[in-house]
Amino acid sequence: MNLWLIFRIAFRALARNKMRSALTMLGIIIGVAAVIAMVSIGQGAQASVAEQIASVGTNLLFVGGGSMNVGGVRSGTGQSNINTLEVEDIDAIRREIPSVAMATPSVNARAQLVFGNQNWNSQVQGVNEQFPQIRKWLVQSGEFFTEADIRTASRVVVIGQTIAENLFPGMDAIGQTLRVRELPFRVIGIMARRGQDPQGRDQDDVLFAPYSTVQKKLLAITHIQFAYVSAISPNATYTAQEQITDLLRQRHKLAPNQENDFFVRNMTDVAEAADETNRIMTILLGSIASVSLLVGGIGIMNIMLVSVTERTREIGIRMAIGARSSAVRKQFLIESIVLSLIGGVIGILLGIAISVIIPRMVGWPTLVSVTAIIGSVVFSAAVGIFFGYYPARKAAGLDPIEALRYE
Amino acid sequence: MNSTINPQSAIRNQFWEGNGVQASTELETKEKQIDKKIEPQELGTHPVIHLSHIHKVYHMGDIEVHALRGITLTVNKGEFVAIMGASGSGKSTTMNIIGCLDRPTRGHYILDGRDVSELSKDERADIRNSKIGFVFQGFNLLPRTSALENVELPMLYSDVSTTERHKRAMDALIAVGLVGREHSHPNQLSGGQQQRVAIARALVNQPALILADEPTGNLDSRTSVEVMEIFQKLNREQGITLILITHEHDIAEYASRVVIFKDGKIKSDYRVTERRDASEELKLLPTITDDDDDDEDD
Numbered sequence: 001m002n003l004w005l006i007f008r009i010a011f012r013a014l015a016r017n018k019m020r021s022a023l024t025m026l027g028i029i030i031g032v033a034a035v036i037a038m039v040s041i042g043q044g045a046q047a048s049v050a051e052q053i054a055s056v057g058t059n060l061l062f063v064g065g066g067s068m069n070v071g072g073v074r075s076g077t078g079q080s081n082i083n084t085l086e087v088e089d090i091d092a093i094r095r096e097i098p099s100v101a102m103a104t105p106s107v108n109a110r111a112q113l114v115f116g117n118q119n120w121n122s123q124v125q126g127v128n129e130q131f132p133q134i135r136k137w138l139v140q141s142g143e144f145f146t147e148a149d150i151r152t153a154s155r156v157v158v159i160g161q162t163i164a165e166n167l168f169p170g171m172d173a174i175g176q177t178l179r180v181r182e183l184p185f186r187v188i189g190i191m192a193r194r195g196q197d198p199q200g201r202d203q204d205d206v207l208f209a210p211y212s213t214v215q216k217k218l219l220a221i222t223h224i225q226f227a228y229v230s231a232i233s234p235n236a237t238y239t240a241q242e243q244i245t246d247l248l249r250q251r252h253k254l255a256p257n258q259e260n261d262f263f264v265r266n267m268t269d270v271a272e273a274a275d276e277t278n279r280i281m282t283i284l285l286g287s288i289a290s291v292s293l294l295v296g297g298i299g300i301m302n303i304m305l306v307s308v309t310e311r312t313r314e315i316g317i318r319m320a321i322g323a324r325s326s327a328v329r330k331q332f333l334i335e336s337i338v339l340s341l342i343g344g345v346i347g348i349l350l351g352i353a354i355s356v357i358i359p360r361m362v363g364w365p366t367l368v369s370v371t372a373i374i375g376s377v378v379f380s381a382a383v384g385i386f387f388g389y390y391p392a393r394k395a396a397g398l399d400p401i402e403a404l405r406y407e
Numbered sequence: 408m409n410s411t412i413n414p415q416s417a418i419r420n421q422f423w424e425g426n427g428v429q430a431s432t433e434l435e436t437k438e439k440q441i442d443k444k445i446e447p448q449e450l451g452t453h454p455v456i457h458l459s460h461i462h463k464v465y466h467m468g469d470i471e472v473h474a475l476r477g478i479t480l481t482v483n484k485g486e487f488v489a490i491m492g493a494s495g496s497g498k499s500t501t502m503n504i505i506g507c508l509d510r511p512t513r514g515h516y517i518l519d520g521r522d523v524s525e526l527s528k529d530e531r532a533d534i535r536n537s538k539i540g541f542v543f544q545g546f547n548l549l550p551r552t553s554a555l556e557n558v559e560l561p562m563l564y565s566d567v568s569t570t571e572r573h574k575r576a577m578d579a580l581i582a583v584g585l586v587g588r589e590h591s592h593p594n595q596l597s598g599g600q601q602q603r604v605a606i607a608r609a610l611v612n613q614p615a616l617i618l619a620d621e622p623t624g625n626l627d628s629r630t631s632v633e634v635m636e637i638f639q640k641l642n643r644e645q646g647i648t649l650i651l652i653t654h655e656h657d658i659a660e661y662a663s664r665v666v667i668f669k670d671g672k673i674k675s676d677y678r679v680t681e682r683r684d685a686s687e688e689l690k691l692l693p694t695i696t697d698d699d700d701d702d703e704d705d
Contacts (some may be wrong), residue, residue, distance in 0.1 A: 005563060009563075012552075048629075160531070225636050242589045314550075315550055316547075317547045317548075317549065317560075318560070318564075319532065319535075319558055320506070320508065320532065320535060320541050320547075321535065321536060321541060321561040321564070321608065322532050322534075322535045322536020322537070322561055322565065323532060323536075323564045324528075324529045324532040324533070324564070325528060325529065326529070326533070327564055400508050400509050401503055401509060404543070404547065
């Protein structure tokens with residue numbers, strides 16, 4: 001008996017009970033769709049982090065004021081009121097550490113922006129002229145400010161796309177003057193579009209000004225919150241991290257038993273941590289979804305057991321006319337495999353559909369992975385075999401004499 | 408052979424239909440009048456079935472039930488044997504053993520020259536597939552499956568190509584006179600038509616014998632005659648060996664030989680001297696059209 005024939009017989013048997021087959025399949029459909037949707041959400045998050053990190057550059061380091069980990073509890077972000085980092089520290093890093101290519105201080109403030117009758121609340125980030133190269137984030141039109149602007153603390157800004165769209169709709173923003181915390185600033189450039197960061201924040205809702213201007217004219221502070229440092233190569237990041245730490249400890253005159261009053265974070269570590277988090281999330285989501293696949297499988301077993309009992313006479317007839325036990329077993333096994341495979345295919349389509357809809361509805365990035373699809377097919381076939389085996393064995397073990405007598 | 412049976416045979420049948428108890432006593436007296444058992448050698452052909460000293464013991468908990476107590480029976484090629492007996496006489500057990508659905512506890516069963524008494528489950532399945540055609544009382548067709556597919560079923564378990572399978576199934580349906588109904592499902596067929604599908608299914612693998620278990624049990628008298636006509640025709644024209652299990656004496660008389668079981672033994676084994684001819688009888692019966700037949704069963 002060839003396989004194609006057995007499949008046809010299985011299809012026919014399932015077609016006889018369309019409603020029941022459909023409901024049984026539903027368990028597998030939901031299970032597979034859930035696995036695919038969940039894994040694609042997880043992998044979407046992973047991919048977007050990876051993409052983000054690649055765009056930021058893996059040779060990037062963060063230096064922040066305060067400590068990253070004091071007693072395992074606090075984690076400094078550089079945006080608190082810890083004022084241990086000075087512009088001079090960054091200058092020293094640039095000057096003295098050979099593994100460092102570039103560095104920029106960063107001084108951040110939230111500010112109300114006004115242009116004409118338009119109002120916009122946004123983030124002002126004070127950086128130096130090296131920022132576009134360090135962050136690999138270039139100016140789209142106009143230009144970035146220069147070292148001269150830093151020195152003179154001139155009131156020039158480069159705006160992000162979101163600000164350009166909201167404050168200067170339908171006009172060229174360059175050359176216009178907008179007010180930041182009531183002070184007039186001249187727009188000299190517009191940054192390229194950056195999109196969302198992995199946390200879903202709009203990175204284009206930002207305005208860049210010389211850090212000296214932000215320090216003196218907006219915040220009236222002398223310290224900086226953090227700094228971006230670019231190592232000469234991705235391989236040099238660990239060396240750079242150590243050398244920066246040594247230099248800053250020395251500059252801050254910290255005794256060997258004292259904790260760092262700053263932190264240096266390596267983008268590779270950040271990437272790995274983020275990746276690990278997302279990976280765990282993917283596994284977690286996938287395993288929860290797998291439970292529904294398992295439940296679907298139990299549903300198949302249940303229905304197959306009912307089917308074997310119902311069709312006892314049919315089994316008896318088949319055995320009487322010469323079906324071997326193995327042929328009967330194969331028949332029922334293939335029925336349950338067909339059931340779970342059809343369910344699996346529908347589930348894959350549904351899962352892909354969900355993965356396409358989710359980013360539009362909720363805004364989460366998704367990535368439909370081939371691995372998840374192949375995995376689901378294999379898994380649903382395995383469910384069919386695993387949960388179909390017991391009913392099939394039960395059918396094959398029937399005694400033809402008894403089975404023929406069954407009413 | 409003994410021709411004195413004939414007038415009494417008719418009387419016996421009347422009894423049989425009316426009163427089972429009386430019939431069996433009548434039968435016993437009858438058996439004594441039959442002068443001798445048929446010796447297999449008399450027929451001089453190759454035996455299809457040879458049962459020698461078959462015992463079957465069932466264990467029901469601690470109790471041993473002796474269903475068969477030494478059955479020896481030879482059926483030659485081309486014979487049409489009716490097996491009779493009351494329930495519990497061992498005829499169903501014998502039928503299961505002959506049909507290779509069960510194995511004897513002791514003794515040997517040679518089917519078509521091969522000892523099948525010790526075969527495994529799978530080997531017996533193969534034997535059933537190639538050597539035996541079953542016809543049951545309840546037709547035992549697969550529901551919601553066309554007549555043609557039902558007939559094709561035995562060939563699914565033996566390597567027959569699709570075209571060959573189709574052709575042989577059609578030929579078998581033609582042989583039982585069911586042309587034009589091959590795509591009907593069992594619930595669209597009358598009882599007689601369903602039984603004919605079952606006969607076609609039994610025929611389709613060209614078995615050494617056809618085993619019919621109460622094939623007319625669910626049929627009215629005319630349809631019964633029709634089914635017996637098919638059996639007689641197959642037996643006569645194609646030389647197919649037939650074993651018919653029945654409790655109806657008049658049905659047994661369509662066979663060429665009757666074997667009567669009692670208490671797990673063969674009580675008597677005789678040739679039917681005045682065989683009934685189903686096709687002759689059908690000519691005398693009032694004609695019923697196929698349409699009427701259908702209405703009756705729907």
